[in-house]
Amino acid sequence: MTHLIPMTSFGRKRAGILVCVCLVLLAGCHQPSRDHRPKITITEVPKADLGGPQKMGYLAGSVSDAEPGDHVVLYARSGVWWLQPFANNPLTTIQPDQVWKNSTHLGIEYAALLVEPGFHPALRLAALPAVGNGVLAVTSLKGEGSETIIPKVLHFSGYDWTVNTSDNDRGGVTNSYDPDNAWVDAKGYLHLRMMSRNGKLSCAEVSLERSLGYGLYRFVVQDSAHLDPSATVGLFTFDELSANENRTNELDIELSRWGNAASKNAQYVVQPFFVPENVSRFMAPAGELTHSFRWEPGKVTFQTTRGAALGTGQKLVSEKVFTSGVPVPASEKVHMDLYDFQHSKNPSRLPTEVVVEKFEYLP
Structure with a gap:
């Protein structure tokens, strides 16, 4: 015959604490994932140019399904992809209506990345990154008149x-x-x-x-x-x-x-x-x-x-x-x-x- 030992008040408190700790640990092991796929589009690009620190224009677009803390990171390609608009100011803010706009140095092609909070962009890239590791979405568009730009x-x-x-x-x-x-x-x-x-x-x-x-x-x-x-x-x-x-x-x-x-x-x-x-x-x-x-x-x-x-x-x-x-x-x-x-x-x-x-x- 099995004898059930009545749980004391202290035992009930201890069991409750253990349950809470387990739930916290489980939450830490399983980070919540987004149940949607964010998107980013470019709606405005400047002209195509081989670039230079004194030549600038504006790059604009919109996002969908972004969450608070997300940002946009911009690049312009002139030989390689260069972070825009400046290395000490690399993040573009997403407005409440999900649109974004920022200045950029000119290049042949322009890119916009939707990134998670805490993302640290590279100053220059040989190729644009894939989705993952803090990058939520990527898009690119050639500058206006890029077909006429032929390097010597x-x-x-x-x-x-x-x-x-x-x-x-x-x-x-x-x-x-x-x-x-x-x-x-x-x-x-x-x-x-x-x-x-x-x-x-x-x-x-x-x-x-x-x-x-x-x-x-x-x-x-x-x-x-x-x-x-x-x-x-x-x-x-x-x-x-x-x-x-x-x-x-x-x-x-x-x-x-x-x-x-x-x-x-x-x-x-x-x-x-x-x-x-x-x-x-x-x-x-x-x-x-x-x-x-x-x-x-x-x-x-x-x-x-x-x-x-x-x-x-x-x-x-x-x-x-x-x-x-x-x-x-x-x-x-x-x-x-x-x-x-x-x-x-x-x-x-x-x-x-x-x-x-x-x-x-x-x-």
Whole structure:
């Protein structure tokens, strides 16, 4: 015969507490899910443009089935997808009537993401994300007139190079770039020019259309000693997708006096440049020079020699080996540019030009 022991008042309270604890634990293990699929649409896009920090428009749209705390995240594509409108203000508010609107820098294509509270968007993307991991819905739309936007491409030294047509902030201030400032002549030499048109300074930049990785990079450059103090030639690898504000994935050969006529006119850099051990400055003499760097795991060797001939016996101008902070290959591309450093008090006489006779890569 089973004897039932009567539950005391304390026992009843204890059992009730245990039931409550179990219910809380169960609720924590099974997060509530949305019983609907939110949507987002774009109803207004600006014109298509290759982009730049000074060119902006408006992007607008609506959402359905959004919940309190949800936001919209915007991107514009110019090469890669860039977070809009600003990195320090990345969220667009959804109004009570489920519409949204915000400014955006111009691009070829525009995208809007509906995201959950607490979502942290990436500054740049190679491709738009799929739904999940805080992303509730994604949509994109090409800018008006995008079918007429065709980037300029040059064929130089056996490679295809995209010519920059927008603005960028290399050197700490905004410089504008004009595709007419980059061309290849009958000899196959690449010309980069900086000039003034209608009172506005324009620069030149080209970038390789694919990544090369570890190996030897060579640039044969005609005389750069004639350049004024603020003119800057950059020969470098850079990965936009993995770059942070300190540009720690960049290898540079830079020909410039940085606005100071008494300064040395060339340097090798493993970014970031503000670490003294990451910079090696030297004097590049007048005449044709070959600048190179051999990029290996944990090591990069920079070298400058006189003339264009390759092989042994070349007169060495400068050499530096770095073994600290050397990046690993990812999506980096080779860039060559000519720009004015910080629009100094002694700006470059215009027009000014630099000629790259040859680029060579050996794995």
